[in-house]
Amino acid sequence: MDIRVGDVLELKKEHPCGSARWQVLRVGMDFRLRCTGCGHELMLPRSKAEKSVKKIIRTEGAQE
Template identity: 30%
Template structure:
């Protein structure tokens, strides 16, 4: 399960990655939880806000923590 500060992998990569590096980096950090979820792209720091329902549908997996 995801929590505040977790890194998640989304089904589709963020548009910035295709233009700048050509890689499929779709890693996002969860920065707000509630009825809406706010995530930040780990490549360009762009913030995306979506409903919890949309987030759970578009999320592929929770990435293991790097500790």
Template identity: 40%
Template sequence: MYALHDIVEMKKPHACGTNAWEIIRIGADMKIKCQGCERVVMLTRHDFDKRFKRVLRSAGE
């Protein structure tokens, strides 16, 4: 599914126009960082799972 430091795509793009996010914290809350403008957003795990689309690049690559 997804892991720490994966680059993921969400269903809607960020206001800056980028749709790639890096996962920087996994727990009850998810912290993701926009790859375009470096903004950090915190979501509940439930909200993240609803908005998650796919993994673009795995951290292991």
């Protein structure tokens, strides 16, 4: 799965704040994500993050 820093991921489950979109801050073995609704940050293992992705929203400023 091609996920880059700066992308916004729409996940299958919503965050308790009501938002299902997360901005990618770091990629590697773990993903660092920030909730676009409340700003909460978390680290997820790559395998778990890739399973829960519903849609990738590519931003123009995303790094390659």
